[in-house]
Amino acid sequence: MTRFSHAWRALRHRNFQLFFFGQGISLIGTWITRIAATWLVYRLTHSALLLGIVGFCGQITSFLLGPLAGAWVERMPRRKLLLWTQAAAAVQSLSLAALTLSHRINLIEIIALSALQGVINAFDAPGRHSFLIQMVDDREDLGNAIALNSALANGARFIGPAFAGVLIAAVGEGWCFLIDGASYIAVIASLAMMQLRPMETHRARAGMLAQLREGWDFVRSSLPIRSVLLLFCVLSLMGYSFTVLLPIFAAQVLHGDARTLGWLSSASGAGALASAISLTLRKGIHGLPRALQIATTVLAGGLIALGFSHALWLSMALLTCVGFGMMQGATITNTIVQSLVPEDKRARVLSYYATAFFGAAPFGNLFAGALAHRIGAPHTVILCGACCLAAALWYTARLPQIQASLPAPAGDAHGSLSVSTSTAR
Structure with a gap:
């Protein structure tokens, strides 16, 4: 019972409670839209290449703007920024809904x-x-808040696709987009209801380029942060691109429909949810570098085996393993980075984490779509899994140095979030 309570300790903070439940509703809507949009593209084109192109276009803008956005975010209140971004995302989903329900939607x-x-x-x-960090008053609960936030995202990833498959089959993609647009009301309301302590925003002592360089220099000089971000970049490029090919697996490999796509996506979400829940039980970052090594290997093995599967039950089981490894990689990387970065560089360094995903993922989607167009989706995921396995071997060789450069275990056991700036190569 004590261990269970420890796993939920960040929810004792009122602001985080509000965010947790508001964001939970919104994220279910987000996953409904992701599945509906992917199926809509496949229904209109039946092309793996075009699936990859749409995935590329959806994330390349994040890659191009990522570091600049991170420096800019530090100059303004976070809640105000999030209110604007969530409202803009709602408008985007409602626009998709209007075009689809009026039967005027096209690929462009x-x-x-x-x-x-x-x-x-x-x-x-x-x-x-x-x-x-603003929603959790006790800094010792930050790691648990990150893990709970990941569990929330992956709970939505488990629930949302299953709903999406049923909704698409019953009423079409347009209603999925409409539900997503309405779901943003919950997170906007939760942000508006928060009572936050005044927090000084980072005013520019230097120009934007100097701030960007300072954030990059910190990433480059910290061995743990540099190493996990490089590994995460490879996973984003090669390991996460399987998602853009799931409509091909559902329709052509497993001979199913939108509901099959929903089940496959939910299986991946179930593994990711299990991963996030397991991380809520951890009290510190020691042991996480080794867990990242295991997660990468699980992801690689699951992808390779998925390429040989032609049975729905087996594909779902393998995707559960893939989802577990994928989310362990993303959440562990986020936790290590957040635990080691000082507050005055937090948004800038986290922008490199976001860039590692939003930057590598679009090229991975484009690569996966183009390759699947030529050699088929199964052979593509086998190749992607092999690349992830090679990355796991590279990371394993650096693991002793990474673990040695972390803060002392004794400090971590008490929740210390000391900053490491090891320059070891």
């Missing part, structure tokens, strides 16, 4: 609205991640 409009969502995410991601 999907690409344009996906690119707009990428712009919103470029500012929303560093703002949302760096806002956690």
